[in-house]
Structure formats: C-alpha cells, structure tokens
Amino acid sequence: MLDDLSQHILDIAENSVAAGASRVDVLLAEEDDRGFRVLEIRDNGRGMDAEMVRRVTDPFVTSRTTRRVGLGIPFLKQAAELAGGSFSIESVPGSGTCLRAAFRAGWIDCPPLGDLPATVVTLFAGYPDIRWVFRFSCGERSFEVDQKEILEIVEDPELMRTPPVASWLRDFVREGLEEMRTGGEVRAQSNES
C-alpha cells in the first residue's frame, strides 16, 4: 500500500509516462461540494483497449509480460473503495487514458494528501519533456502549475533537473497550496498590516 495521495499521483503518473504521453493533467480537489476528495489523472498516451482496462485494476490477472501494469492501479482502487468512494478508468486506444478516484473526505480511511510539492518536483525533474499540468482545488479556490509556463522561463528542459530550479519549484508549489487553502484571510491580514 502507498501512504498518501501524493504517492499515488507519482505512481499513476509513471503509467502515463510509460504510455508515451506528452501531456498529463492531474486534477486534485481536496474536497468538492459533495464532500468528496477527487483525483483525476488524464493523459494523451497510447491508451488501452477494454480488455486491458479490465485487467489493470485486478492485481491477480496482471501478467509479467505487460510491464506497464503492476500494483499501482489496484492500490489506488482499493484505497478509494476503503474510503467510501469510487474508482474508474476510461481509455481510448491511440488517444489516451483518464483515471478517476474519489474518496469521502471526512472518512477515517480517506487518504491524506501527503507531500504534494515533492511529487510535482519528482515528476518535473524525472520527465522534463512532458507537459505536466497540475490543478489543485480547495472549495472555490484553485492553484495551477503548468510545466509549459515554467519551461517558457527556463527554456531548456534539462534545467528542471537542476537543484536550484527543483528547489524553487518545491517552494512555489508549497506556497501556492498554502495560499489556496488559507487564501482570502491571509491576504486580508497583509492588506491591513
């Protein structure tokens, strides 16, 4: 089992990389208006046929010859089901895969968010040529990190692998998430001071 959602994101995203995706969108709603924590990962990789989709959610059917399939997806499915949520995968061969997991936000088995900045940094540095788009939301507020926006500044994707850029990205995401969660109040205080 993986400990938290940030680890699941990292793990599932590796599947998108293995599927040859050039763009991966990760949406994470910490709690939506129906009381669910929702994770959606959408890629433009090579996709899977219906038989493959059925197989990837079942750890006991997985065969060793299908290297992109392992325990990652069954782990996430199990985590969603344990937390009173749901899990689905839609995939179209040749155009991509969308995976969605929902958890009841208030349940004791709802996985914690974990270290989201570390996951973003690991994916940007690990696969600097992929366009990663992370959109986090909390109620009405959201925060987005788009690899394209960062690449426009650093220009060379290889710089994503360098410690100064990785360190900047970690702070950028951490502060963006904090601002998203505490948003209005923090801003109001700073205006007064």
Add this chain to the structure above:
Amino acid sequence: MPKVTSLEDLRRIKEQASDLTSARSKGKVRVIVGMGTCGIAAGAREVMQAVLAELDKRGLKDVSVETTGCIGMCQQEPLLDIIRPGEPRITYGNLSAADVPRIVAEHLVNGNVVEEKVIGRAD
C-alpha cells in the same frame, strides 16, 4: 503575507541553474533514482528530495538527477545509481534519505564508493 516565491524569482534562478550545467555535454555525473511503485512505497521520493537538497546545498556543478521505473530489485528499494564519467555504474540499495549526504560527499564529490551500501555495479 504576500507570496514569496514567484515566477519572477525563477527568471533569476535560471541564470544560476544555467551556470551549473555549463559543460554538461561531457563530464556530467548522473544520479538515477528508482521510482516504480516499489520504490515509491519504500521512500524513493524522499531519497530523491534529499539528493536535490544536498546538491543544492553544495552547489555542485554538472550533476543531473533522473528517475527510472522498476528494475526488478523491489526488495532492495529505494535504489540509487551513480554514474561518474568513465567509471562503473554503482547501484546503492536499501537507502534512506539519511544515507544521501554521505553518498554525495564520499562518492559523488570525492569518488570513493560507499561500499557497505552497494548492491551492484556494472561497466
């Protein structure tokens, strides 16, 4: 408090990062962290963060930090490979973030392999 870290900062950091990779076509050291499901569950991401933090602290030049998927040694995760130019590829296993500063100092900087953590080597 206003946001401290901005895209403007990144423009400045970019110059610094470019200096660090000035001669990266040759003489570059590669650090590769296994990031399959097995590695992630065992703490590979924390190892990778520790590598980035240690390199940042030391301001080391010409090091690239990469990730790879499961290589079939799941029981020994987290795994970290170091490839110095012209030397064998060294694989370290059963690591924790606490092992990273020593491996960076002894192997990456000084060229002395930390034998007790080595689980494999390949030319």
